[in-house]
Amino acid sequence: MSKLIKDKVLADNEWTVINEGDSTAAGQKSILPLSDFIALAEKNEVDFNTQACWLGAADEAELLAPYIKDLQLIGLNFTAFMDGRSFSQARTLREHLDFAGELRAIGYFIQDQMFYLTRCGVNAFEIPDDADIESLQRSLTDFSESYQAACDEPQPLYRRRV
């Protein structure tokens, strides 16, 4: 299982990402593709203690609105790190849908995006087993100040400047 950084520190990774077409092992905590999740949810068959959902970059975050209070975790899957749609999905989930659970970046993102992703509301990152944790944690704190309001700082700098 991949390593996990959650709330800026190494953490146990209890959830497995299920790819489209894969099946889940019984009792396993699974992050399902959106289509599988919606299919189960429409039949009221989601066990929210062991089942969560991940969004591909092209998926519409708003589709999760009916389940947002029950979901413990939402994954944002990067198939290519240059695809920045997940950044807007994250803010939509946090700011429009008020998602309060774990928002986890999965797939191919790079450490240099983690600071921005955190600002957009992502609080957990699945990272490769051989990742340099120290270097990566340094990237998480690239900046101590930002101009804009975002999920980590509700006020833009101009409302905080004295």
Added chain:
Amino acid sequence: MYVYDEHDRNIVKERVEQFRRQTNRYLDGKLKEEEFLPLRLQNGLYIQRLAPMLRIAVPYGMLNAPQLRKLAHVARHYDKGYCHFTTRQNIQYNWPALEEVPDILDELAEVEMHAIQTSGNCIRNVTSDQFAGVARDEIIDPRPYCEIIRQWSTFHPEFAFLPRKFKIAVSGSESDRAAIRFHDIGLQLVQNESGATGFKVLVGGGLGRTPVIGSVVREYLPEKDILTYLEAILRIYNLHGRRDNKYKARIKILVKAMGVEEFTSRVEKEWERICDSQMLLTDKEINRAKSFFTRPQYEELNEAEESQLLIGLAEKEKGFKDWLQHNVSSHKVDGYRAVTLSFKATGIPPGDVTDKQLEALADLSERYSFGEVRATHQQNMVLADVKAHDLYDLWMELRPLGFATANIGTLNDMICCPGGDFCSLANAKSIPIAEAIQREFDDLDYLYDLGKIELNISGCMNACGHHHIGHIGVLGVDKKGEEFYQVQLGGVQGNDAALGKVLGPSFSGHEMPQVIRKLIDTFVDNRTQDEEFIDTYRRIGIDPFKERVYVKAN
């Protein structure tokens, strides 16, 4: 001019440190080439044909004397003693060493400069009118709003990996000198019936492969709503812009595909959700931004006396008279003028400037213009606040520096990208074409008779030389490994913006001076009295030009 506080300084300093770590990881083999690519681009660093190229941001074109001296220092110590002003008011160094770039950024940070977001698929440097704050036709000074937008867009966490680059321009005057109709977002400052300040918002303009004139999505947006509205536009673009084909990834393609109405309605819907968020601007912030762009300590001068003096001097010396007529503009304050320094002396690549020239410019700005200069998107430089009675002395000092060529607004004041001599994207060279045309038209009086003609040259369809919006546009193309040049006519960049039309089959480089000569002859033969080139073209159409240029030799 905007002055950094501790927050701004800290942010730029942390950026330099971040980039140093990224560069070290790359050089240590810990960061892959393709992963370093967007990181270095967002720091303005390209790997070019001959060496890396570093693009430095000049926010909305404003520079002060210490910054000019620092740019000279960087040119001398890290480059070959010169740099280049671009068509987006930025500066490029063509010969820096990759491993020294963090040091260069460190040096620039000392004078509140940086290379943040000067390339890459993010929000780029905000551009504006070089006569901001001094133009007679100004409605509202755009610079405070440019600065507010600069800060908002700097390290915006959501919009650093857009489908493609994103450019914003702001105009505050009646006559658009910032080409706002050819930007991803163009903002025109306006006042409504009750005198309140706001913006007319245009989206989806651009040049490049698919040139498009921007569409109005909002006739009036109150000033305080600007950041939330920009955020809504960018979010819709980030989520829905095409990512499968980089040539179809700009917002102009999305707006065309969706239709302006549908696009606008999505933006408005998104905006309604965030319009009263904390990103709503405050009076305090608008006033803070405005406090950096106050009226300098102008002297009280008598306009009639000052102009009388100039008329007298001009009568005595034709060179001065020509310069006054072509390179000097009116000013909103009595007795003052704005001076455009020509970076278009024949034989010098348009926009290029040496370390010594930069230092001389710094001195001149301090002695004649409150220590500030502005870069123009036509690749010239402006001293915006010169006393009329100082103009003669200034002219005398500019001449030996090579900045006094009295050709602003003429055919020879051409916009020209670095082209195939430097740029790895280029299909053809552009600088030698510019020079050959300048040599063909070496008689200034003849150029003056021709009146205002805008000639823009791009070395490839990325259109950094804005060829689509030149009255005469030249585009370098590659045909089976050979360089050819396509000619377009009828482009216009201002309020009555228009895209040029292709004249016909392309020409080889050595034919170009004669092709331009034939176009000009056609104009001269057809023009009525003092009619301008573009008006003649609009009246007679493209055919007479085509016939003259493509007539078979018999």
